[in-house]
Amino acid sequence: MQQDDRVRFEKDYREWIQLMSLDAACRLSALPDPEQKRLLASYQVLRDPRRVFRDISCMERIRSLAGERITLFILMETAAVTFFPSVAIGLTGALDYAVAMNRRLFCQERWYPIICLNSQYIRRSSDRILAFALEHELEMSRIYQDMVSPGRIVTPDQKRDIMLSAQEASEKKLTITPDELREDDRLMQELALSCPLLPKPYAEMALLCHLEDNLPRLEGYGQSSSSPEEAAFGKELAAEFSGWKAFTIETYDLFLREMAAHIRDANRGYA
Numbered sequence: 001m002q003q004d005d006r007v008r009f010e011k012d013y014r015e016w017i018q019l020m021s022l023d024a025a026c027r028l029s030a031l032p033d034p035e036q037k038r039l040l041a042s043y044q045v046l047r048d049p050r051r052v053f054r055d056i057s058c059m060e061r062i063r064s065l066a067g068e069r070i071t072l073f074i075l076m077e078t079a080a081v082t083f084f085p086s087v088a089i090g091l092t093g094a095l096d097y098a099v100a101m102n103r104r105l106f107c108q109e110r111w112y113p114i115i116c117l118n119s120q121y122i123r124r125s126s127d128r129i130l131a132f133a134l135e136h137e138l139e140m141s142r143i144y145q146d147m148v149s150p151g152r153i154v155t156p157d158q159k160r161d162i163m164l165s166a167q168e169a170s171e172k173k174l175t176i177t178p179d180e181l182r183e184d185d186r187l188m189q190e191l192a193l194s195c196p197l198l199p200k201p202y203a204e205m206a207l208l209c210h211l212e213d214n215l216p217r218l219e220g221y222g223q224s225s226s227s228p229e230e231a232a233f234g235k236e237l238a239a240e241f242s243g244w245k246a247f248t249i250e251t252y253d254l255f256l257r258e259m260a261a262h263i264r265d266a267n268r269g270y271a
Contacts, residue, residue: 010247017199017255020083023095024197024255025262035194036263042079042196043256049249050213052198052206053078058122065131069138073102074221076116076210081192084200097192102137103204104144106234107211110222113141114207120191129184132176139166201244202252208241 028036046052056062056075063070082098099118104111115137122130143162170176198206211218225231 014251014254016085017251018258020095020197020199021255021258022262025259025266027193027197028259028263029266031193039194039196040260040263043259046080046196046198046206047253047256049202049206049209052080052203053116053210056117056122057119061127061130062134065127066134066138070115070134072113072221073141074112074114074211074218076114076207077119077122078116078198078203079119079195080198080203081118081188081195082198082200082203083192097188097197098200099188099191100133100137101200101203101207102141103207104141105208105211106238107208108215108222109231109234110219110224111234112211112218112221113223114211115141116207118191118195120195121187124187125184128174128176128180129187132170132174132180132184135170135174136166139169199252199255201248205241205245205248 028039031039053076056077059075062075082101083095084098085095099121100116102113102115104113106112115134117133121133125133140162143166171181225234
């Protein structure tokens, strides 16, 4: 990214984060005081990116629902729900929330496929709904592997198409009913109110930190690049992650400061 483009992006992203802090503060302000304090404490814990993720707590249940394919992935969980600009609604300020994410990260010359789930989502989902979420993430991973080549930029429209294709395939395979989908959406909306919210870039950076810290015991999941081009692409991705790390941490701190200020104003009756 050219220097002028980076300066412009950083300015726009800071403004977006400040806007999102108001949304998070409004959600917090609607909760009882003990819940507000609990969530604010959770946000502070997550200022350490190495405390965002942990090993999944119910490996046997996950494997029984997802089958052998899941054994190729590192499985993690988090107390947080991630948010990002909506890929389905092209309106400024519209957000998507995610209780699951999967990434293929490049570290120490190898690729590591990872699936993460929100801890409360795991505990509160029925086996059917959790199986659907896992199938969706596995299908998303498969589609991305087929579509994405080194250096290729996936457009927002393509991301939306990938998400829709993965959801349709997962619904069909597991014969998920409309009532079950509504229940899944209801739970996701509840968790977006009761769990700490993390900007997706911060969650991705924290995921890489967790992988780096635990690499000795996770090396068995590493996959070699399929070509010199893919290896070069991985190195570019790793360098990009490293180059944005300080900014990502700085803007999460900005998010927290702005959110706390909005809550103070709301409690004083100014918002």
